[in-house]
Amino acid sequence: MPHVSESRFRVRYAETDQMGVVYYANYLVWMEIGRTDFCKTLGFNYKEMEREGAYMIVAEAACRYLAPARYDDPIVVETRLDRLSRRLVTFAYSIRHAETGRVLAEGKTVHVTIGADQKPRSIPKRYFELMGNGA
Amino acid sequence: MPHVSESRFRVRYAETDQMGVVYYANYLVWMEIGRTDFCKTLGFNYKEMEREGAYMIVAEAACRYLAPARYDDPIVVETRLDRLSRRLVTFAYSIRHAETGRVLAEGKTVHVTIGADQKPRSIPKRYFELMGNGA
Amino acid sequence: MPHVSESRFRVRYAETDQMGVVYYANYLVWMEIGRTDFCKTLGFNYKEMEREGAYMIVAEAACRYLAPARYDDPIVVETRLDRLSRRLVTFAYSIRHAETGRVLAEGKTVHVTIGADQKPRSIPKRYFELMGNGA
């Protein structure tokens, strides 16, 4: 069974737009919260990985918007690993209304790892193994 | 020849993150600037369309990140219509460094039109025809 | 004793800038989270107030930045009512690192209430009384 992490928070007023719903770019911020929590539940902090000179940059992001989220709605982001190799990591996200369970959006992000020199490098062994536990 | 609009601005400090580059969600904000300008160059203001009770909501968004953008970089967003029907509009974007011409990101957004009642409706005739001129 | 609400969350990657710390405008977003929670702990949802046609707009905001917040830091926003009249509400905020207790920022916002017609109006009686309980 693949590991799934859950991130919970409420929609901020700042995240709404004049349509009265959450502005579409903010779902990518929520996916990032999902990634951060996913790593934590696997036993590491993405922060440490950056301190060791390995940066997971985003190569691709995609989102399908199914239903609007509104101010103060309770949100849950479910994050799981979709693909994992030493060079490439893909996360998949399901963003739901935490009370109704309704899926609001589904997303995917593809990441490559670079070093402090901005050049591609493989994921440090320790983090790769920890991630493998969530695959 | 399909119509292509150009939007020009500089990267804001607010748009960078601790990696020293533009945070990935902000490219979707830039695409929205592109859409706004694209409509204007076709002769209408998206603002008016909302005032007439037609809202173009985002159904899908995708972005490929090719090279980082940095604080104060001059950016140009090229926007064009990828597909157009009364129910569905797809925009395609090319985000470049305005001086070097280097492509930083490529994106796509798919939109459906809804009314003030949140229900799907077709694009008002006037706007559909104006958009058709840019296809 | 004046009522003090506590809002807890972690710093998002999106909230950092290239200096490696939280971008200064985001503290105002955190104050808004504080206001939302303050109202809830007094027994009402600001959302309802808007539905009844009363909008608390910001007339003034100020923030003193004392120490930087960093990615993934646990934050607590303490919110209290500083002044309350039917026309004017002032909130005061203390933003701390939730583990060390260190004060990162202190802020204040002044609000006036307007109606759906954008004109000043007094705070609806029910909400005014509930707020009075927190003064």
Add this chain to the structure above:
Amino acid sequence: MPHVSESRFRVRYAETDQMGVVYYANYLVWMEIGRTDFCKTLGFNYKEMEREGAYMIVAEAACRYLAPARYDDPIVVETRLDRLSRRLVTFAYSIRHAETGRVLAEGKTVHVTIGADQKPRSIPKRYFELMGNGA
């Protein structure tokens, strides 16, 4: 006569909130655009100053909101130096609707300079002198 720089742009859809106006924290982002342009009109790029290991961090920010800004409104930010010493710089901002000239907001930010070691330092001589020309 003190130097005043002008920054011009249009309100982004992303900057609005469900009240239909620009969310209050975004005015601080606009002030930062003002600062960037102010430095440029004095002949230097803030970016260079950071490269030389001098970071102007925000110690205080304040804003008075006088009239709402709306999606696609043309905005002009007028920035001037309010106080200047080797240790402390204060900027003042007037944010207007570029067509009507109406003042939408007035703000102030106080900055101190720190080094790469996060400790206070004075503004590098070259930048201090250039700023002095705008005082």
